[in-house]
Amino acid sequence: MDACNQALTEIPLPDIDAIYVANFSSSFGNQCHLPSLLASKLGIHKEITRVESACASGGLALKEATVALRSGLYNNILVVGVEKMTGVPSRDINGIIARAAAPDEITHGTTFPGLYALMAKRHFFEYGTTEEHLAKIAVKNHENALNNPNAQFHKKISVDEVLASTYIASPLKKYDCSPVSDGAAAIVLSSQKNAQKYTDSPIKLIGIGHDVGSIELYTRKDITRMPAVINAAKSAFDMANVTATDIDVAELHDCFTITELIEMEDIGFCDKGKGKQLIDDGATEIDGSIPVNPSGGLKAKGHPLGATGVSQVVEIVKQLQSEAKERQVPAADVGLCCNVGGSGGTAIVSIFSR
């Protein structure tokens, strides 16, 4: 409710025509039918739709809201993402999350740290990326989260600490993994004409791409790439009529540190295999040439699965509004979000401008 209320400070609830709510799994909270639960909590009757595509559910809600606005049937749409992951015994959490993988991957006992560890191993083999490169991503995201009051962790960590942390699935260690989180995020999306009623400086959604491909890692030709991310980014760039070099700030889906690295390459911030150089150069730090995850990312801001894709948009909007305070990226005119589901089966890439 807090997230909804914060999103509705400028637009009153009666002006909202439809709501999209993103949530990954009813098994955490023993609750499906979130549209009706939300109607109860808000005391309303409206068109409310839950969408799910694993950890990309939040981005998917944004995309469906965009399509709905394009239909001309609605003026203002509330987009909410939510997940409460701590309601079940911690031993059950990995099993519930693993439902975003393929049935045979699940049957054989795979968990997501394992799947992304395979991607990391191959990336190391092909391109010479190392555990230290990944550690630097974790250190940066924890550093950024120090300035985000909504982050789950406010804890500075060092490369040595990351490297010394327990292996979860080699080469990924505890500090390479995003945490178990409870959280929610909400935004309002309005048609351009309508947005002017509520604000003089709306942030514009100028491009969005959505692609879904194979759920199994083992069916992909090259597991150092996520084809859905490549396709979604291309669609978003085409719609926005900008290129990767135009992006001033990005929120990428760092469920694991390797995921942030692969996205940097798949989106085109650098060539394939060259992500490690951006990391070594500090390019993805807040004062670098392409700041990534100024919010602290999934790693340190937290990863409440269904909320994450919406939360990324909240951060980019704050950055483009120059309201990100101590974590503000200088001269942020164009921002990008990349939200990924499963081991890259689903991707939504969105691009915003002032």
Added chain:
Amino acid sequence: MDACNQALTEIPLPDIDAIYVANFSSSFGNQCHLPSLLASKLGIHKEITRVESACASGGLALKEATVALRSGLYNNILVVGVEKMTGVPSRDINGIIARAAAPDEITHGTTFPGLYALMAKRHFFEYGTTEEHLAKIAVKNHENALNNPNAQFHKKISVDEVLASTYIASPLKKYDCSPVSDGAAAIVLSSQKNAQKYTDSPIKLIGIGHDVGSIELYTRKDITRMPAVINAAKSAFDMANVTATDIDVAELHDCFTITELIEMEDIGFCDKGKGKQLIDDGATEIDGSIPVNPSGGLKAKGHPLGATGVSQVVEIVKQLQSEAKERQVPAADVGLCCNVGGSGGTAIVSIFSR
């Protein structure tokens, strides 16, 4: 896959621009992320979205596809509903379904037969409806299913047998309840201009209404009505520019026999409390004035939760195409589907014409 392939006999898969997949709970099959699983099974990369709003998920997928078509971004959209309920021990099934109710209803041990039993009790008290009226609904739907090769039950039953069956939640007995089902259904929705490429006689979706209200039964002023159904029906009738008297055939959401009765009244096939007269008159039988559930309904065709709303559309389309064979309703020009989620928290009403 069978349902998808049957839907794609006239339109090849490459012509499909987007897919909406409806599914209620990942807990039955231990599987979320159905968009990516479907992409794997079909061997494609596409925009694929899962939607959920309890047992109205199938209708919701239809509605989202309609909105997406209205955006002008897509020409042909595949709408799939699917549920495999038999993957878990039968003792767990009611608990998983109960997640479509309110958290405090669940905590206090409510199950859906119990919630609908309360609605039935009140309906009996207010309007003099009896267990025999409800039994006649079950008998009719089982009779209709005899002529539906895709129905779960091909078993003629009598009013006496229904009345003698075990109480599940008084006054609802075993034969008042829809079964546990595995199933899938699929349709293709095309823009009017585009549909002409594939068929000379497309069935037109002329109206659709979607409303979501409170999840708890106890917050409703009158539990003999489902406000979301009333609102969704009004929206659908307004969009279609027809009234309840124009409907020649309807597929209503008879998760319990009382639900079919309440919907008949809430949609406006008769005044509130007069549903029992339509039943006594045989008006809802195949040769009656307003045939309801010629497919056999959820009661006898089966109720694979996420598939149901799509399956209703398949039946109405077949009826309007005059392809329903032995269960064909005479002179079926305009048909209606009503898909309900939870204890009436969500409703989608759609109207089709030749």
